[in-house]
Amino acid sequence: MLEKKTSVKERQLYHGTREANIDGICKINYDWRRSPQRYGKSFGHKFGKGVSFTPQVSYAWHYGDNVMVQTKVLESRSVIGDSSMTVPPESYDTSKNSQQTVIVKYEDDDFFP
Numbered sequence: 001m002l003e004k005k006t007s008v009k010e011r012q013l014y015h016g017t018r019e020a021n022i023d024g025i026c027k028i029n030y031d032w033r034r035s036p037q038r039y040g041k042s043f044g045h046k047f048g049k050g051v052s053f054t055p056q057v058s059y060a061w062h063y064g065d066n067v068m069v070q071t072k073v074l075e076s077r078s079v080i081g082d083s084s085m086t087v088p089p090e091s092y093d094t095s096k097n098s099q100q101t102v103i104v105k106y107e108d109d110d111f112f113p
Contacts, residue, residue: 001074001093001110013053013073013103015113016063025069025113047081048088048095048104051111059101072112073105 001008015030030051045052053073054060060068079088081095087106088095095104105111 001076006076008074008076011055011073011075011103013055013071014057014060014068015051015053015071016060016066016068018064019067021064022067022069029108029113030071030111031108045085045104046083047097047102048083048085048106050095050104050106053103053105053111054101055103056101069113073103074110075103075105078103 015025017025053071057068075094077092078094078096079092080098081088081102081104085095085104093105093107093110096102
């Protein structure tokens, strides 16, 4: 990412999920394309069709079976996302909600559980 961007920060964020998903996440990382087939109940993609994270433990706690995965997430430039966003606009790598409680990533190499 540093080769493509001028500034990159690594954040420790949380992803709420079901306990049954932990083994798959640890083995193959997150994959929003497999939800809900693999992960069961899906909460939608309100701020972009990628993998959602949050900096707030209490926010992640409400998803899945009250199981969270702490994840290293790389972020350079972000934009406010919406449900139709399949990738962020050119030169952006992340979408968020306006309160910055939801961070959506699209590239598999941008996060590591």
